[in-house]
Amino acid sequence: MATTASASAKAAHLQSAPVNSLPDPLDQPSTIHEAVLEEAAAVEVERFNLWYGARQAIFNVSLRVPERKVVALLGPSGCGKSTLLRALNRLNDLIPGVRTTGDIRLHGDSVLGPDVDVIELRKRMGTVFQKSNPFPMSIYENVVFPLRIDGVRNNKLLDEVCERSLKASAIWDEAKDRLHASALALSGGQQQRLCIARAIAANPEVVLMDEPCSALDPIATSKIEDLMLDLKQEYTVVIVTHNMQQAARVSDYTALFYYGRLIEYGPTAEIFQRPRRSETADYIQGRFG
Amino acid sequence: MSERRRTSLAARGEPLVWLLGAGQVLASVMILGLLAFILVRGFATFWPKPIERVELADDRVFLGEVAREETFRPMREEGSAEAPAAQHRRLLRTGNYDLYGDDFKWISEGEVARTERTADAVLIERLEWGPFIGFVEEFKSGGRVIAATREEAWRLYEERHATARATWKEVRSLEKGPLGAIFHEINALRLELRRVELAHGREAAEFAAAAARVAAEQARLLGESLAIGERISALKEEMRKDALVLSEVGGARIELPLYAVVRAFRPNRLSLGGRLGVYFARWGEFLTDEPRESNTEGGVFPAIFGTVLMTLIMALLVTPFGVIAALYLREYAQQGFIVSAVRVAVNNLAGVPSIVFGVFGLGFFCYLVGGGIDALFYPEYAPSPKFGTQGLIWASLTLALLALPVVIVATEEALAAVPRSLREAAYACGASKWQMIRRVVLPKAMPGIMTGVILAMARGAGEVAPLMITGVVKLAPELPVSGEFPYVHLERSIMHLGFHIYDLGFQSRNAEAAKPMVFTTTLLLICVIVMMNIVVISVRSRLKRKLSSDFF
Numbered sequence: 123m124a125t126t127a128s129a130s131a132k133a134a135h136l137q138s139a140p141v142n143s144l145p146d147p148l149d150q151p152s153t154i155h156e157a158v159l160e161e162a163a164a165v166e167v168e169r170f171n172l173w174y175g176a177r178q179a180i181f182n183v184s185l186r187v188p189e190r191k192v193v194a195l196l197g198p199s200g201c202g203k204s205t206l207l208r209a210l211n212r213l214n215d216l217i218p219g220v221r222t223t224g225d226i227r228l229h230g231d232s233v234l235g236p237d238v239d240v241i242e243l244r245k246r247m248g249t250v251f252q253k254s255n256p257f258p259m260s261i262y263e264n265v266v267f268p269l270r271i272d273g274v275r276n277n278k279l280l281d282e283v284c285e286r287s288l289k290a291s292a293i294w295d296e297a298k299d300r301l302h303a304s305a306l307a308l309s310g311g312q313q314q315r316l317c318i319a320r321a322i323a324a325n326p327e328v329v330l331m332d333e334p335c336s337a338l339d340p341i342a343t344s345k346i347e348d349l350m351l352d353l354k355q356e357y358t359v360v361i362v363t364h365n366m367q368q369a370a371r372v373s374d375y376t377a378l379f380y381y382g383r384l385i386e387y388g389p390t391a392e393i394f395q396r397p398r399r400s401e402t403a404d405y406i407q408g409r410f411g
Numbered sequence: 412m413s414e415r416r417r418t419s420l421a422a423r424g425e426p427l428v429w430l431l432g433a434g435q436v437l438a439s440v441m442i443l444g445l446l447a448f449i450l451v452r453g454f455a456t457f458w459p460k461p462i463e464r465v466e467l468a469d470d471r472v473f474l475g476e477v478a479r480e481e482t483f484r485p486m487r488e489e490g491s492a493e494a495p496a497a498q499h500r501r502l503l504r505t506g507n508y509d510l511y512g513d514d515f516k517w518i519s520e521g522e523v524a525r526t527e528r529t530a531d532a533v534l535i536e537r538l539e540w541g542p543f544i545g546f547v548e549e550f551k552s553g554g555r556v557i558a559a560t561r562e563e564a565w566r567l568y569e570e571r572h573a574t575a576r577a578t579w580k581e582v583r584s585l586e587k588g589p590l591g592a593i594f595h596e597i598n599a600l601r602l603e604l605r606r607v608e609l610a611h612g613r614e615a616a617e618f619a620a621a622a623a624r625v626a627a628e629q630a631r632l633l634g635e636s637l638a639i640g641e642r643i644s645a646l647k648e649e650m651r652k653d654a655l656v657l658s659e660v661g662g663a664r665i666e667l668p669l670y671a672v673v674r675a676f677r678p679n680r681l682s683l684g685g686r687l688g689v690y691f692a693r694w695g696e697f698l699t700d701e702p703r704e705s706n707t708e709g710g711v712f713p714a715i716f717g718t719v720l721m722t723l724i725m726a727l728l729v730t731p732f733g734v735i736a737a738l739y740l741r742e743y744a745q746q747g748f749i750v751s752a753v754r755v756a757v758n759n760l761a762g763v764p765s766i767v768f769g770v771f772g773l774g775f776f777c778y779l780v781g782g783g784i785d786a787l788f789y790p791e792y793a794p795s796p797k798f799g800t801q802g803l804i805w806a807s808l809t810l811a812l813l814a815l816p817v818v819i820v821a822t823e824e825a826l827a828a829v830p831r832s833l834r835e836a837a838y839a840c841g842a843s844k845w846q847m848i849r850r851v852v853l854p855k856a857m858p859g860i861m862t863g864v865i866l867a868m869a870r871g872a873g874e875v876a877p878l879m880i881t882g883v884v885k886l887a888p889e890l891p892v893s894g895e896f897p898y899v900h901l902e903r904s905i906m907h908l909g910f911h912i913y914d915l916g917f918q919s920r921n922a923e924a925a926k927p928m929v930f931t932t933t934l935l936l937i938c939v940i941v942m943m944n945i946v947v948i949s950v951r952s953r954l955k956r957k958l959s960s961d962f963f
Contacts, residue, residue, distance in 0.1 A: 211839060213835055213838060213839060216834075216835070216838065241841050241842070241843050242841070244838065244839055244840070244841040245840075245841030247839075248839075248840075249836075249839035249840075251832060251835065251836060251839075253832055255830070255832040255833050255835075255836040257833065257836065257837070257850070257851050257855075258833075258851070258854055258855045258958045259854070267837075267840055267842075267850070268840040268841055270850070271840065271841060271842045271843075271846045271850065272841070304957065304958060306958065317836070320836075320840065321839075321840075324840075324841070330839075
């Protein structure tokens with residue numbers, strides 16, 4: 123498979139992390155704030171473990187993503203937060219040698235089982251990647267791609283979806299006059315917002331964002347952060363970031379990861395102002411990471 | 412204060428840059444030199460040269476155009492101590508092969524007594540025997556001399572030549588068109604009868620009925636052909652009336668019917684405009700007419716047509732095969748020992764001598780596949796084959812096989828260059844693997860695939876060896892596209908510019924006469940390939956623009 127080279131490079135990187143020299147407190151159970159448990163969950167992760175080959179990358183993580191909230195997965199590079207996000211829509215399936223235990227449920231439906239129709243599952247989630255990746259097609263075709271592959275041929279419906287998605291991702295005004303121009307002619311920030319429009323075109327239950335602003339300049343970043351606040355009116359959003367300010371600005375809940383463990387999970391204000399674990403306090407004050 | 416350090420020459424890499432530059436210059440000079448050589452020689456062929464009358468010291472006289480000149484050192488004579496001095500000599504194209512038994516004559520400077528450009532000298536390109544160089548003495552019509560002076564005869568030639576040629580062309584088109592169609596029909600009837608015979612046997616009632624019907628049809632067609640034959644005879648009678656009486660420089664006279672004159676002109680009297688006229692008329696004939704005189708004269712239109720058609724069919728065949736193979740190898744096959752072995756095998760296929768592909772094509776495509784088709788669908792053709800022999804489709808298939816590695820390698824590279832992020836984005840949208848490949852990967856890889864097709868076409872169009880044995884012949888009687896059903900005759904053998912070059916250069920009666928044509932045909936082949944490539948490259952750049960610009 124052509125996709126394996128860089129993926130296994132990342133796996134090798136994770137494997138080289140000095141897992142064995144971890145300080146003891148890491149093996150403590152995650153600290154979960156009670157506030158999280160009171161909300162209705164869109165996604166539930168239970169005692170989830172993940173291995174790249176022989177090396178474990180995620181340790182016994184349990185996490186509830188509340189409905190119509192923004193949850194930030196925070197942590198230093200290589201802590202497994204992107205891996206967890208990719209486990210939610212099973213993009214990790216593309217990497218050979220990945221093995222999991224535990225359970226993930228999307229609105230009660232199991233995500234991990236071998237019988238799960240992965241294609242249908244992915245249609246229930248929208249994903250935005252670190253680097254904007256519009257398809258080599260027109261802006262219009264990019265947005266309606268999820269519907270096209272679903273076999274939708276009703277042009278009126280496609281037009282509606284295109285307009286609604288582009289408006290929801292705040293790029294309609296820039297794109298409306300060039301819907302049939304190539305998406306690759308857009309700027310980096312515009313391309314990323316186009317990818318968000320594509321991710322929400324099929325009305326997903328959850329929007330997954332993997333460091334969506336890390337390749338963007340501050341102005342484009344702030345536009346996308348505003349957009350996330352709008353998105354949570356309708357969608358559940360999980361965002362991976364290593365930028366603490368971003369997590370503080372956009373998220374309702376924050377989960378701190380460290381070396382594959384979920385350290386602490388709770389309302390963002392609590393995590394940043396009254397962390398219950400010393401590791402959280404250290405990370406937030408910049409002592410590691 | 413310390414001395415300021417300077418970056419060493421080696422560190423800055425300048426010598427390497429010079430080396431690279433020199434290598435590039437060398438490569439460019441070789442390529443451009445070859446192209447310039449072919450261009451100059453190719454374009455010069457048709458330019459009318461002056462005719463010189465050379466008198467030798469021993470009273471022999473020659474008339475001809477100077478083909479080329481050179482300096483040579485004669486052999487040392489036996490017993491003489493000194494080497495003889497270098498001498499200059501000219502190659503005179505005297506033409507008149509029917510009279511002299513030779514087309515060319517070397518004349519050394521030392522033998523020449525007198526050289527002049529005779530104003531009345533005429534060069535006649537005729538249907539047979541190559542050019543005639545001499546004088547037009549008389550003009551005959553119906554066996555009677557109606558013009559007895561050179562001037563008068565030339566005037567009459569100019570007046571009547573076009574009509575005579577038009578009549579000749581009419582005869583030719585009658586023979587090829589309606590008469591040819593009738594013979595095709597008669598042959599088709601014979602085959603139909605044979606088919607009935609094979610199906611029902613000779614004694615069956617069906618056979619008797621078919622035989623009666625075919626006999627009636629054939630009688631009708633024969634009647635039609637006789638009518639056309641009469642018309643042709645009448646035209647031939649008419650066109651044989653006018654003739655030129657020619658004399659060569661030694662005084663011998665011959666008679667040449669006017670219709671057999673393709674083109675005649677007096678090179679020493681031509682103005683620049685006249686020369687240009689002759690030049691472009693010759694180019695026109697070369698590009699649009701059929702060859703004559705075993706390919707050394709006339710045109711190469713069937714060869715152009717065959718080359719282009721065969722290359723296009725080859726591209727149509729090789730592209731889907733190559734793309735499918737590369738898609739499977741790169742996207743679907745489990746990477747491992749077997750796939751690596753297949754990949755190595757594909758790459759090595761590119762190193763197999765092309766003649767081996769030809770032999771394989773002959774054995775597998777022509778005899779096995781073609782023979783099988785004949786046995787299954789065309790039993791009535793036996794014992795002569797229809798598909799089971801050399802043919803356009805088999806030559807194209809053989810070339811497609813030959814060019815397959817190029818397309819596979821280029822497509823694999825193009826597929827590998829599609830970023831992983833795009834594939835993941837498609838998966839994340841809920842695309843299946845096939846949807847991902849079909850809608851995202853293939854469009855993105857298309858320019859790279861086109862590059863492979865361009866390379867394959869260039870490789871295929873320039874190939875000769877495998878074609879000689881799978882479908883290309885010296886002289887194809889009919890084009891593979893015609894007005895008769897099914898219009899495209901893939902089983903017919905074709906002519907090809909590459910083979911034409913080989914044939915001219917090494918198989919013709921007179922290599923010296925054919926040499927300029929070799930350059931001209933090479934030039935033409937290069938132009939044809941360039942033109943086909945320009946078409947594909949423009950399609951590719953449109954695709955690239957579409958992928959990256961505002962205009963979709």
